[in-house]
Amino acid sequence: MSVIVSVQNVRKTYDGGFEALTGASLDIQEGEIIALLGPNGAGKTTLISTICGISSLTSGNITVAGMDIARDYRKVRAMIGLVPQEIALEPFETVINSVRFSRGLFGRAKNEAYLDEILKTLSLFDKKEAKVMALSGGMKRRVLIAKALAHEPKVLFLDEPTAGVDVELRKDMWNTVAKLKGQGVTIILTTHYIEEAEAIADRIAVINGGEILLVEDKAALMARMGKKQIRIELLEPVQEIPAKLAPYGLELAPDGAGLTYAYDINAERTGITGLLNDLQAAGLQMRDVQTQQSSLEDIFVDLVQEDGA
């Protein structure tokens, strides 16, 4: 795999003087799905806008397929499709004309069969001749996606594509994204639904305060940062944790009938055996034992909090 989008040390100061990107660097591999996670105002949209040519960059370098985004803007932009965060569509025009416009604007010759297929994939075909203003919010968002795909882009930016889309359609959209990836399209998506990133991304990039804090393979990230918990339910509630068990840093449930032990799954010694032995030695009887793995969301919250601290 090769790098298709390369962002090097990009800074962006808006006219008001606010620095929204403070030296962001990110290499996106060809053919991958990368999820850009970060809290509100982290700079996700700004980063996407600078790559797509909507905002100018203050300093730094961005190349797409090895070409500078400013010098080779024609070739670069013809490769890129963008689904913006805000819904922006000509209300009085029909769905199909809006999509035709996008295809032409990006320099592609007419291809009605291809456009019909996109509309079908996005469950919009029956709305083909409907005016945009007569569509629901979720349908409008899908029209934006259809427009972004109209010129057969190689790189697709999806800025919160599933905001305001119902659960079933969200799953549909994930399938569409997976299908595009199958066709070799590189996908960059931002989302506030961590389970979405968890479900479809190959790699996760975390952005905060205008810089990329970390980029990592999703599975590796979860393994590296992943914490597991053991929850032990006791037969008889206790008032306090026996002194003998203090080294484990256990947490006692308010009703005294449960203990929680957190450990690092990657540690050489997890301390589980010792804990179980010591529990017995302290005379505590177990009713049930459960384990839980932390989700990407927990990891993400931890990271951003660390960054803020």
Place this chain on the structure above:
Amino acid sequence: MNFQAIAAIYTFEMARFFRTLKQSFISPVLSTSLYFVVFGTAIGSRMEAVDGVDYGAFIVPGLIMLSVMTQSISNASFGIYFPKFIGTIYELLSAPVNFLEIVIGYVGAAATKSLFIGLVILGTAYLFVDLDIQHPIAMMSFLLLTCLSFSLLGFIIGIWAGNFEQLNLVPMLVVTPLVFLGGSFYSISMLPEFWQTVTLFNPVVYLISGFRWAFFGTADVAIGISLGAIGLFTLACMGFIWWIFKTGWRIRS
């Protein structure tokens, strides 16, 4: 050149025009008819011929110019302001197009619309007065150039405008007075000498005068000067638009 893009923009913009074809057609016909009834027939019957031309016929070129200029500005300014207002400009900014292609698409569509309206008014005029156009080719060229140059100006206004009030401000505050004082309804030679001199600083005078020459063969200023003025005006607008896209003024954050 991204010809597909030019065609896409042009078609999309013309679709807006066809959606409102009835309004686009009725309002100029109605207002021109009113002008003819009031100025041409009611007042005109008491006016002497101007430069040997019947007053009813004399005001035809001015009326056409008045409509074409205001229509060009409002069509072109709305055409580019609306995408800015509803946010669809993002697509234009992220597309593989340069400023020339955008301008040809938007300004071309706006100019086409106002050309159509100009011709409709000319047609309406034939219902009221006898017209014998002396230089038809020059007449069409002047009309076309005016549509183009004022659509360019409208495009600039649309990019500059930050809200709908500003969008209407320039046409109302600047263009309408210039057009009215530009000799639409009278010959410059009818004014006191001092005002004749002042009027020469009004660019619209040259357009209307040139256009009237194409109709009747008489003009307030020489035809060459008229052509030069409109050419200069067009170039200035193009230069300004080139600068807008180079710097991203008011469009790119």
